[in-house]
Amino acid sequence: EVQLVESGGGLVQPGGSLRLSCAASGFTFSSHWMHWVRQAPGKGLVWVSRISDDGSSTSYADSVKGRFTISRDNADNILYLQINSLRAEDTAVYYCARGIVTARGSVDHWGQGTLVTVSS
């Protein structure tokens, strides 16, 4: 069974940093692109970032470029999102999601999400 378990969220002050983690199991992690998608309270889904299966290629939404860094550890099956210079508008549930091998920009499994709250 595919499982994605996020952790690392919490309350942080504006300008602060967090590192989110996503532990993957039940599939060959190194064969899949991985994504982070966020959802502000009561709002829709917003794609944040993706990383290729081998970690050599990444992409970011303009709103987080330069502040967020996606990475992965294929030996330990963990996806990361380093988030710096946090702003109030970054408050959201952050989901990690698995890309479909044959349709990498679509995601077929999602974690349960981790809540990041940016507030003083």
Added chain:
Amino acid sequence: EIVLTQSPATLSLSPGERATLSCRVSQGVSSYLAWYQQKPGQAPRLLIYDASNRATGIPARFSGSGSGTDFTLIISSLEPEDFAIYYCQQRSNWPLTFGGGTKVEIK
């Protein structure tokens, strides 16, 4: 950035009725469009990818169609568990973008 516009924003229907959801895209995305379902307090679930391919385990009452700029998700006969919010998403261009969602509610 490609913009996805979903309509209607809310669809009020009864169990057993047919639901037709629309997703219009600001520029052609070929067939690179997916549909997701999200229930309150839950993560989204993939229903359809590449316009018309049902994801694993998705019932046959869900079907997707379209290409280019106009896409449709049809739920042929609503079950009680189908009342939720539905999002479309394109994977043709970066950044990936989602529509604003259609809420299917019980009438």
